[in-house]
Amino acid sequence: MAEFAFKIDAVSSGGRAGRLTTPRGVVSTPAFMPVASRGAVRAVAPDELAATGTRILVANTYHLHLRPGEDAVAALGGLHRFMGWPGAVLTDSGGFQVHSLGELRSIDDDGVTFKNYINGAEIRLTPEVAVHIQEKLGADLIMQLDYCTSYPTPREEAERAVEITTRWADRSMKAQKRGDQRLLAIVQGALYEDLREESAAGLVAMDFFGFAVGGLSVGEDSEKMLAAADFTAGLLPEQKLRYLMGVGRPQDLPAAVACGYDLFDCVVPTREGRHGSVLTRNGRLNIQRAEYGLDEGPPEPECDCYTCTHYSRGYLRHLYLAGEGLADRLISIHNITFTQRLMADMRTAIIEDRLDAFITDFAEAYIGAAS
Amino acid sequence: MAEFAFKIDAVSSGGRAGRLTTPRGVVSTPAFMPVASRGAVRAVAPDELAATGTRILVANTYHLHLRPGEDAVAALGGLHRFMGWPGAVLTDSGGFQVHSLGELRSIDDDGVTFKNYINGAEIRLTPEVAVHIQEKLGADLIMQLDYCTSYPTPREEAERAVEITTRWADRSMKAQKRGDQRLLAIVQGALYEDLREESAAGLVAMDFFGFAVGGLSVGEDSEKMLAAADFTAGLLPEQKLRYLMGVGRPQDLPAAVACGYDLFDCVVPTREGRHGSVLTRNGRLNIQRAEYGLDEGPPEPECDCYTCTHYSRGYLRHLYLAGEGLADRLISIHNITFTQRLMADMRTAIIEDRLDAFITDFAEAYIGAAS
Numbered sequence: 007m008a009e010f011a012f013k014i015d016a017v018s019s020g021g022r023a024g025r026l027t028t029p030r031g032v033v034s035t036p037a038f039m040p041v042a043s044r045g046a047v048r049a050v051a052p053d054e055l056a057a058t059g060t061r062i063l064v065a066n067t068y069h070l071h072l073r074p075g076e077d078a079v080a081a082l083g084g085l086h087r088f089m090g091w092p093g094a095v096l097t098d099s100g101g102f103q104v105h106s107l108g109e110l111r112s113i114d115d116d117g118v119t120f121k122n123y124i125n126g127a128e129i130r131l132t133p134e135v136a137v138h139i140q141e142k143l144g145a146d147l148i149m150q151l152d153y154c155t156s157y158p159t160p161r162e163e164a165e166r167a168v169e170i171t172t173r174w175a176d177r178s179m180k181a182q183k184r185g186d187q188r189l190l191a192i193v194q195g196a197l198y199e200d201l202r203e204e205s206a207a208g209l210v211a212m213d214f215f216g217f218a219v220g221g222l223s224v225g226e227d228s229e230k231m232l233a234a235a236d237f238t239a240g241l242l243p244e245q246k247l248r249y250l251m252g253v254g255r256p257q258d259l260p261a262a263v264a265c266g267y268d269l270f271d272c273v274v275p276t277r278e279g280r281h282g283s284v285l286t287r288n289g290r291l292n293i294q295r296a297e298y299g300l301d302e303g304p305p306e307p308e309c310d311c312y313t314c315t316h317y318s319r320g321y322l323r324h325l326y327l328a329g330e331g332l333a334d335r336l337i338s339i340h341n342i343t344f345t346q347r348l349m350a351d352m353r354t355a356i357i358e359d360r361l362d363a364f365i366t367d368f369a370e371a372y373i374g375a376a377s
Numbered sequence: 378m379a380e381f382a383f384k385i386d387a388v389s390s391g392g393r394a395g396r397l398t399t400p401r402g403v404v405s406t407p408a409f410m411p412v413a414s415r416g417a418v419r420a421v422a423p424d425e426l427a428a429t430g431t432r433i434l435v436a437n438t439y440h441l442h443l444r445p446g447e448d449a450v451a452a453l454g455g456l457h458r459f460m461g462w463p464g465a466v467l468t469d470s471g472g473f474q475v476h477s478l479g480e481l482r483s484i485d486d487d488g489v490t491f492k493n494y495i496n497g498a499e500i501r502l503t504p505e506v507a508v509h510i511q512e513k514l515g516a517d518l519i520m521q522l523d524y525c526t527s528y529p530t531p532r533e534e535a536e537r538a539v540e541i542t543t544r545w546a547d548r549s550m551k552a553q554k555r556g557d558q559r560l561l562a563i564v565q566g567a568l569y570e571d572l573r574e575e576s577a578a579g580l581v582a583m584d585f586f587g588f589a590v591g592g593l594s595v596g597e598d599s600e601k602m603l604a605a606a607d608f609t610a611g612l613l614p615e616q617k618l619r620y621l622m623g624v625g626r627p628q629d630l631p632a633a634v635a636c637g638y639d640l641f642d643c644v645v646p647t648r649e650g651r652h653g654s655v656l657t658r659n660g661r662l663n664i665q666r667a668e669y670g671l672d673e674g675p676p677e678p679e680c681d682c683y684t685c686t687h688y689s690r691g692y693l694r695h696l697y698l699a700g701e702g703l704a705d706r707l708i709s710i711h712n713i714t715f716t717q718r719l720m721a722d723m724r725t726a727i728i729e730d731r732l733d734a735f736i737t738d739f740a741e742a743y744i745g746a747a748s
Contacts, residue, residue: 044699045692051703052687074670074695081671082691090687299445300452316423316461320453321416324445328415331702332422 010146010188010215012247012268016357019365020264023356026062026247028094028146029186030086033061035247035268038254038349039096040275040342044069045079045089048276049335050342052091057312058339059346061093062146064271067139068100071129072122076142084144096147096269099136099178101192102220102251105154113153115170133177141184149218150178152192157225164196167221172208179212188215190249193241196221197234206241216247219267223252232261239266256285256348257373260365263352275345279338282326285345287371291319293337298323311343312336381517381559381586383618383639387728390736391610391635394727397433397618399465399517400557401457404432406618406639409625409720410467411646411713415440416450416460419647420706421713423462428683429710430717433465433517435642438510439474442500443493447513455515467518467640470507470549472563473591473622476525484524486541504548512555520589521549523563528596535567538592543579550583559586561620564612567592568605577612587618590638594623603632610637627656627719628744631736634723646716650709653697656716658742662690664708669694682714683707 011027012035024035040047040055043066047055055063065085070076082088085095104111104118111120117132136151151174153167175191182189191209195201209217219238222231235250242248247269253262254272262270275285284291286306291298293305301319309315313322313336325333348368355364382398383406395406411418411426414437418426426434436456441447453459456466475482475489482491488503507522522545524538546562553560562580566572580588590609593602606621613619618640624633625643633641646656655662657677662669664676672690680686684693684707696704719739726735 044695044701046696046699046701046703049702049706051706069699073699074691078670078691078695082673082689088689088692088695090692299449302453318453318459320445320449321459321461324415324449324459325417328417328440328444330415330417331420331705332417334702335420335422335706 012216012245014245016359018356018359018361020266021352021356021361022266022268023353024247024268026094026268028062030092030094030146031061033094034350034353036263036349036352037062037269038259038345039064039269039271041066041271041273042089042091044073045085047342048280048338049331050276050338052089054312054335054339055091055342056093058343059350060342062096062269063091063093064096064098065089065143065145066100066103067097067136067143068103070097070143071100071139072124076139080142080144086144094147095145096271097140097143097145097149098251099140099149099151100131101136101149101152101154104131105156113170115173117151133174134181137178137181137189141182141187144187146187147190147216148187149190150175150192152194152220155194155196155221155224157196159196159221161198161201164194164198164201167194167196168201168205168208172205175209175212175214179214190214190216190218190247192218192220192251193238194221195238197226197230199237202234202238203241206238210241210243214246216249217242218249218251220251222250228258232258232265235262235267236265254345256345259345259348260352260368264361264365275341276338279341280334282333282337284322284337285341289372293319293323293326293333295323305337305340306344309340309343309347311340313340383587383616385616387730389727389730389732391637392723392727392732393637393639394724395618395639397465397639399433401463401465401517402432404465405721405724407634407720407723408433408640409630409716410435410640410642412437412642412644413460413462415444416456418713419651419709420702421647421709423460425683425706425710426462426713427464429714430721431464431713433467433640434462435467435469436460436514436516437471437474438468438507438514439471441468441514442471442510443495447510451513451515457515465518466516467642468511468514468516468520469622470511470520470522471502472507472520472523472525475502476527484541486544488522504545505552508549508552508560512553512558515558517558518561518587519558520561521546521563523565523591526565526567526592526595528567530567530592532569532572535565535569535572538565538567539572539576539579543576546580546585547583550585561585561587561589561618563589563591563622564609565592566609568597568601570608573605573609574612577609581612581614585617587620588613589620589622591622593621599629603629603636606633606638607636625716627716630716630719631723631739635732635736646712647709650712651705653704653708655693655708656712660743664690664694664697664704666694676708676711677715680711680714680718682711684711684714
């Protein structure tokens with residue numbers, strides 16, 4: 007049986023510096039996971055990802071189930087070999103994507119039914135099926151199927167989401183057959199503290215490898231999101247891995263780390279990359295702006311990423327305006343590197359017990375510059 | 378003054394193995410030049426290009442003049458630094474692109490007038506302006522402005538194209554100010570042998586570093602193209618560099634090399650890459666086909682390129698169908714590598730005096746398989 011472990015090395019101002027051991031290597035936490043929805047991080051190749059400092063990434067069960075299908079991924083050697091990615095992988099359960107379908111899906115006590123957007127066929131997902139698909143995909147960490155709510159969510163729906171998600175957590179655990187994957191449960195409850203308590207209590211009573219917090223970053227403002235994230239983190243066991251789903255913008259990560267989460271994922275670095283938005287220590291830089299047309303400097307002067315050590319702002323602006331896909335790639339590489347450096351810097355700050363000061367400085371430079 | 382030279386090492390069945398020395402290194406010929414129209418080979422980064430065996434590439438004066446403009450490229454360090462490409466660069470003169478505009482341009486004895494497709498402004502290109510722009514762009518090899526004809530071309534137009542192109546060649550040479558670039562003249566004359574003779578005679582009388590053959594690969598079939606290319610090559614000085622413009626499909630390159638050309642350019646490897654078409658020794662492979670869905674093998678089994686050593690046909694098919702830009706990149710890298718290997722193999726075959734046998738074998742595998 008493959009070895010998994012999560013150990014905390016240091017704590018500072020609520021933030022935890024840890025080590026997540028997986029069969030695909032050790033991941034230093036807090037860790038940011040770039041999103042490879044369809045088995046590829048948009049425009050970025052695996053060796054480029056490794057060079058950004060990425061050690062774990064997220065793939066989408068929903069997307070891969072629809073295309074090419076888990077059987078194809080299994081036949082092609084499982085997700086790691088399929089993608090050519092030697093590091094760790096987490097697959098979500100499809101709960102969030104199904105949630106996003108809105109009217110196109112229906113949730114009953116046993117599972118969810120939705121339409122395949124590629125061919126219109128009806129698809130049925132139960133907790134057991136979600137585990138089964140993820141076992142075929144072969145990630146290191148897998149997620150239970152959950153009932154994810156939107157913002158705002160009526161209390162009755164949030165109650166139902168908690169109840170169903172807890173029951174599905176138990177069924178997911180029982181459905182697991184592979185011994186070389188670890189399952190994470192998902193806390194729901196929207197912004198209702200008592201429901202978050204109820205959800206966490208139900209899940210913590212079961213022996214999961216880690217706990218995720220879902221139903222946040224679904225439309226509420228950062229303040230509400232962080233308040234709920236902070237409250238919910240306090241309900242989770244100290245020694246277990248904590249994953250704050252869908253959170254990963256530079257303006258949110260420091261506070262989220264200080265809440266005590268270890269894993270994060272977000273499409274922002276690559277999505278911003280495709281929109282010509284360069285993340286820098288002093289806020290976002292819009293590469294389209296005319297002022298960068300003759301700018302020989304690197305996108306971010308202090309950055310040592312491939313993009314910043316090889317290309318000028320002027321060239322990136324040109325590529326972006328000319329519609330060259332190379333622009334997406336180069337800016338995405340920088341943005342992921344920027345995010346990974348932020349995580350590494352926070353880890354160091356936690357170990358040196360100065361997370362609070364780090365966060366203040368970062369916010370002053372990043373958010374201060376933006377406003 | 379920078380050093381330029383062209384030396385022929387061996388000749389076999391009409392094909393020439395040579396060495397083109399430029400300030401950016403020595404290019405073994407026959408050489409294929411990938412096309413970086415807007416200052417980037419579509420989806421492929423410079424280090425990836427170097428790994429395919431590419432030592433020289435083509436950039437488009439027309440596209441770069443329109444955006445970002447030669448002054449911006451100059452301000453950003455010239456084409457090599459702008460693109461991050463340390464190898465040699467050739468810029469075309471814009472003649473071919475202007476030709477492609479059809480009704481949107483008018484050619485008089487002094488130059489051409491056309492509309493900027495980006496902002497509608499009228500643009501005037503003369504032989505002097507084309508040289509001036511190319512001097513600002515800073516390529517190693519530059520091209521005279523020419524009058525490129527279509528297929529079919531009335532004799533009167535072909536006559537005019539020859540007359541104007543010869544006059545513009547002289548003006549281009551006189552307009553050159555930089556000493557670290559070499560100018561190539563362009564033979565026109567469509568499919569009229571006497572006009573090709575007249576064109577070549579006029580240009581060869583002037584002391585150009587090399588001679589290009591234009592007005593081919595513009596719609597005529599391969600047989601007509603190769604017959605004209607073969608005839609025209611015989612009109613050019615033995616010891617000078619010869620560039621067959623716009624020719625670079627695997628089915629055309631062997632015969633074109635046997636005509637005695639040294640340089641080639643073509644968008645096919647990258648365009649095919651974006652359309653999911655993988656060039657292989659046994660013809661093109663359409664990655665979309667269902668039969669590759671579970672294929673664990675590399676795109677081309679014997680290939681040592683980045684793509685073939687890291688990814689399966691099944692994964693590339695998935696990326697292509699999912700619309701992931703990574704597919705364009707990976708297949709383009711393979712297709713350029715395939716083309717460069719073909720050039721290197723031909724060079725070896727010329728040195729070993731077995732070009733004829735090589736071409737027969739290649740055609741049997743590549744074209745035989747396709748039919």
